[in-house]
Amino acid sequence: MLSKLVRGVAVASILPLLAGCNLVVIDPSGDIASQQSDLIIISTILMLLIIVPVMALTVFFAWKYRQGNKNAEYDPEWHHSTKLEIVIWAAPLAIIIALGAITWVTTHTLDPYRPLDRIDAERPLAEGTEHMVIEVVSLDWKWLFLYPEQGIATVNELAAPVDTPIQFKITSSGIMNSFFIPALAGQIYSMAGMETKLHAVINEEGVYDGFSGNYSGEGFSHMRFKFHGLSQDGFDDWVEKVKSGQTFLGRPQYLELEKPSVKEPVQYYSSVDPELYQAILNMCVDQSKMCMNEMMHIDKNGGGGLAGIYNVMSLTYDVPQMRGSQPLPDSKSFVATLCTTPEGGLSGEIANLPLFDNVPVSRAMSVVPSAVSAGF
Incomplete structure (x- = not known):
């Protein structure tokens, strides 16, 4: 009798929670x-x-x-x-x-990559309407949002005007996460060195929860942010509030922000390096590293010859405790950067090194001022 009473009280106590x-x-x-x-x-x-x-x-x-039903039809020969x-x-x-x-x-x-063709079920998107671009970077364990059109950035706070189509460009600094705002659209994964996309629109003003839907380590449960759906005037005021500060987000500031942290407060950046997102995407915010798109361009044009074999500079992203806090361990030498002179030829002593094939390399691939950073 007592156990039934306890069970009843337990069930009754759960009902208010379910109602919420x-x-x-x-x-x-x-x-x-x-x-x-x-x-x-x-x-x-x-x-x-x-x-x-x-x-x-x-x-x-x-x-x-049932066994007790003597009136049920019984046909032991039935099979089909x-x-x-x-x-x-x-x-x-x-x-x-x-x-x-x-x-x-x-x-x-x-399809999350498909641009929107309507605002809602009753309103098609006007021809020529541009999507607002927001660049999303998942960090350990926080979210960075870059607004290239407004020239601002925020940490753990996102905002957009109501009835405005949005194109999210999503990447990660390292560990894979999942960008998810249930009120807005389905979840999309963020991965280092890759860009995923999501097109969406918010139709009602309000404050909505956003979080990572993919377990990514110690601070995962606190990797949350608020998404503000605002009127156009409200969004303009929000942008002005972000711009009112005097905080710049460049490469050095990003490398500090990138270090793992838990329960990171909301932060505003009034101005941003316009090339920062592409550097994050290509994993070369640290300018001593060759960008992935540069490396792929070299490979597309035939590779870097024998010297390119060791083009495997270690990424500090892979070991949290090494993110700027410790020097890289001893390892094989590597080619960090190749570039050419304005005339199109390899400059300096590098042009005479026998280990290099004569592969044309675009001058645009240089990420350091010197002609080459290499070791053999």
């Missing part, structure tokens, strides 16, 4: 998330068309053919029913076809 659940995934405020919500609901209903009858029939057959087979196979097949068709259509219409 936030069903943002089912009732979001952004058009993309709303379409995804519709997909979830439609898929659930279609599957319930099979699940509910099967569960009901399971109970019905167990009751009808064409009608029953048709029902058993036709209904699930129809559901699978319907789900397949819906999945195929929504896979294309809700």
Whole structure:
């Protein structure tokens, strides 16, 4: 009797908590998330068309053919029913076809890389409307948002005007994370050296939760931020507030910000190095490193010859305790940078080194002022 009373009290205490659940995934405020919500609901209903009858029939057959029911039909020779087979196979097949068709259509219409063609179900996007670009960088364990059009940046706070299409460009400083604002759109992974994209729009003013949906280590549970959906005037005021400070985000400041930290407070940067995001994406904020796009360009043009074999400069991203706090361990020599003179030839002594093939290298690939930084 006591155990039943305790169980009842426990259940009763849980009900108020359930009443406060936030069903943002089912009732979001952004058009993309709303379409995804519709997909979830439609898929659930279609599957319930099979699940509910099967569960009901399971109970019905167990009751009808129970041992105590002497009036139930008994046919020990029964082994097949064409009608029953048709029902058993036709209904699930129809559901699978319907789900397949819906999945195929929504896979294309809700492709995160696909620019938006509408503000919501009733308002198409006007021809020629440009998407607002926001560059997203996941750090350990915080979020950096760069606004190239406004020339500002923020940490752990994001804002956008209502009914304005947004193009997110997403990357990571190291560990893979997942950029997720349930009220806005589905989650998209961020990966070092790669750029993923997400197109979305917020349709209602408000403050929404954003976080990482992919476990990434010690500070993961605190890797959260607030997304502010604002009117155009409200967004302009927010931009002015960010610009009112005198904080610049350049390469040195980013390298400090990049170091692991937990529960990082909101930070504003009134101005930003316009080349910073591309340097983060190509993993060469530290200018002693060759950028990935430069390395790929060299490979595309035939490689760096024998000297390029050791073009494997260690990345401090890979070992948290080494992020600027300790010197790199002893390792093999490497080619850090190749560049050419304005006339197009390799300059200085490097032109006569026998280990190099005569591979044309673009002068634009230089990331340090010297002609070459190499060791053999």
